[in-house]
Amino acid sequence: MTALFDLKKVAKSFVKGKEKISIFDDLNMTIEEGDFVAIMGPSGSGKTTLLNMLGGVDQPTSGEVWFAGERIDSLSEGNLAKWRANNVGFIFQFYNLMPMLNAARNVELPLLLTKLSGKQRKKNVETALTLVELADRAKHMPSEMSGGQQQRVAIARAIVSDPKLLLCDEPTGDLDRATADEILKTLQLLNEKFNKTIVMVTHDPAAAKYAKRTLHLDKGEFVEEGMAA
Amino acid sequence: MGSVFSQTMAVIAMNIRSLPQRIWMSLAMILASAVVVAILLAFLAMAKGFEATLSSAGSDDVVIFMREGSAAELNSVISRDQVNLIEVAPGVMSDANGPVTSAELYVVVDGIKKSSNTEANIPLRGIQERGITMRDNVTITAGRMFTPGTNELIVGAGILQQFDGFELNANVRFGKNVWRVVGVFSSGGNVFESELWADAKVLQSLYNRGSSYQTMRAQLTSPGALETVRAYVENDPRLNLDVQTEANYFAAQGKQLGYMAIFGRTISIVMALGAIAGALNTMYTSVAERSAEIATLRAIGFSSLSAFAGTMVEALVLAAMGGVVGSVCAFMLFDGLNASTLGGSFTQVVFSFELSPDLFRQGAGFALAIGLISGFFPAWRAARMPVVAAFSKVA
Known part of the structure; x- marks a missing residue:
């Protein structure tokens, strides 16, 4: 495997009033291509901040973030947006679907940033929805679907433009156990069969078991690393 | 991308x-x-x-004469002698019936507004026969033209619409004088529809104006004749009058x-x-x-x-x-x-x-x-x- 992500001496802090709050001080981390990493830790440990930096939506105060040999922490905002469109699929805890668009239109959104024709976009959307077993719900609005179905639409949206990396922020945090397991199996399938690199932030140890390895963050440091059985 | x-x-x-x-x-x-x-x-x-x-009431080839410094018809006076001089001015049109001019009187009478039931001023214009033909678009829409030398008047369509008591065949009293409405006229929606028209000679008599008028209108031989008329007025000391086209006069009023x-x-x-x-x-x-x-x-x-x-x-x-x-x-x-x-x-x-x-x-x-x-x-x-x-x- 080759390194997809390489974080070198990453620090992140912000100022609140007169106080400087440090989230990371000297974080080093490597994520290989095809990995499925679960990041766990108590609230305030910096999990989501780390995920945001990996996704190029937040910048480190110092240090370097490398992705597939390209340093991304110094990219401009516009270039970061292009980088995200080309490389990253996001899956959020509360799905973040557009309520005024049906499932197919939601899934199509990342493809509007490509040069694909309307016909090709439609074909890709069908493929993605079929992969998450929602082809028959393409015309349904988010309000007409269950939480699990909405999260599967969100997964279809994340993979439709075939990014290398999926970033999942508590993807099962709003779902019951059985539905959560279905979602996690889908993620596992995407990792194993389609070689998607997945980084998942979760509080749920049962969810973390679906990952290939688990990183525990506490006070901005990795304290223990566990490997899936 | x-x-x-x-x-x-x-x-x-x-x-x-x-x-x-x-x-x-x-x-x-x-x-x-x-x-x-x-x-x-x-x-x-x-x-x-x-x-x-x-x-829209003003024409470019009709000039209006008023006393020097008068901003409006109401406060102007023109004597009979001045009228005579204007009738023979170069640039003023004449035909087989004589000069195409109209010496006019302009007095204010009261009317009751329909909208508020309150009194408001209405212009009563004493006009000569030529004055009617010099105005474009004037048509009698009901009744007939007043008979010269009588207490008859015709009312503008706007007056009929906005004021009470000016219906056809109605008798209208202004002061001691009683007038009979014999016709209604339209002038294409312009300001003349807000007026009452009667014979100028009758108005002179009833309002004790002697032989004087207030304004005079004259048809120009061409729109370019204005300067000829103006030069004529300026060079004759008896004519202490302002002269301007009717179009300019009403445009200034409209502002x-x-x-x-x-x-x-x-x-x-x-x-x-x-x-x-x-x-x-x-x-x-x-x-x-x-x-x-x-x-x-x-x-x-x-x-x-x-x-x-x-x-x-x-x-x-x-x-x-x-x-x-x-x-x-x-x-x-x-x-x-x-x-x-x-x-x-x-x-x-x-x-x-x-x-x-x-x-x-x-x-x-x-x-x-x-x-x-x-x-x-x-x-x-x-x-x-x-x-x-x-x-x-x-x-």
């Missing part, structure tokens, strides 16, 4: 389609814009209608209500500031409610330009809808509405509100300005929204 246009259009479409989710705030913005545009159009239509009523347009624009700008404050609130709320959507799109890779354009277009669409509603309301309520106000000779001028395409364009411009200003700052906020907001835990 895909087309900036396609992503921008997608965001605009999403914003527009989500308007029903913010129906009351959206309606408030539409209403604010509509009220501003309707009020602006009402004032402008009033000013335009008044100006059109006066300016009197120009303050209405200025007042209307001022009021509208003040109201627009209020509307902008409300619209800003609407658009900031819209951005706040869509913050997760905006941030999600940005996280996916949509540009900040698309977020800006989406909010900007939403504001413009709402303001434009308000502009359309305001224009339609103004058209339905005001276009063709008859009203009367005090004219240059302290008499009532009956006029119609007039909404024209250029006024609608001004209304549309106002509405879009409201949308532009109220959309810009919220759109800027949308474009600068931190993408991490998409990750915030909002159920």
Whole structure:
């Protein structure tokens, strides 16, 4: 495997009033291509901040973030947006679907940033929805679907433009156990069969078991690393 | 990278389609814009209608003589001798029946306004036979022309519409004199329809004017003959008169209500500031409610330009809808509405509100300005929204 992500001496802090709050001080981390990493830790440990930096939506105060040999922490905002469109699929805890668009239109959104024709976009959307077993719900609005179905639409949206990396922020945090397991199996399938690199932030140890390895963050440091059985 | 246009259009479409989710705030913005545009159009239509009523009365080849320094017909005096001199002036048209001129009297009488049941001034014009043919578009629409030498008068259509007691065959008392209405005339909606016309000689007699008149109209041999006539007047010391074309005279009178347009624009700008404050609130709320959507799109890779354009277009669409509603309301309520106000000779001028395409364009411009200003700052906020907001835990 080759390194997809390489974080070198990453620090992140912000100022609140007169106080400087440090989230990371000297974080080093490597994520290989095809990995499925679960990041766990108590609230305030910096999990989501780390995920945001990996996704190029937040910048480190110092240090370097490398992705597939390209340093991304110094990219401009516009270039970061292009980088995200080309490389990253996001899956959020509360799905973040557009309520005024049906499932197919939601899934199509990342493809509007490509040069694909309307016909090709439609074909890709069908493929993605079929992969998450929602082809028959393409015309349904988010309000007409269950939480699990909405999260599967969100997964279809994340993979439709075939990014290398999926970033999942508590993807099962709003779902019951059985539905959560279905979602996690889908993620596992995407990792194993389609070689998607997945980084998942979760509080749920049962969810973390679906990952290939688990990183525990506490006070901005990795304290223990566990490997899936 | 895909087309900036396609992503921008997608965001605009999403914003527009989500308007029903913010129906009351959206309606408030539409209403604010509509009220501003309707009020602006009402004032402008009033000013335009008044100006059109006066300016359409004037002709370029008819000159009007008044005493030097007189701003209006009411305070002018012209003697019989001066009338005689004007009739033979070079540049003044003559035909087989003599000079094409009309020496006229202009007195003020009272009438009762239908709208308020109060007294208001009406001009009673003593006119010569040639004075009627010199005026374009004058037609008797009911009854007949007055008979010279009698106490008969004809009433303008505007007077009949706005005042009580001037119906055909009615007897009207002004002071000690009783007049009989024998006809109704139209003059194409211009200021003459706000007048009563009678024989000038009768008026001279009943109002003790001797042989004097107040104004004199003369047909020019050509519009270019004005300077010839003016030189004639200036070189004869007996003619201490001002001379100008009828068109210029009424155009100057029409400007009197120009303050209405200025007042209307001022009021509208003040109201627009209020509307902008409300619209800003609407658009900031819209951005706040869509913050997760905006941030999600940005996280996916949509540009900040698309977020800006989406909010900007939403504001413009709402303001434009308000502009359309305001224009339609103004058209339905005001276009063709008859009203009367005090004219240059302290008499009532009956006029119609007039909404024209250029006024609608001004209304549309106002509405879009409201949308532009109220959309810009919220759109800027949308474009600068931190993408991490998409990750915030909002159920």
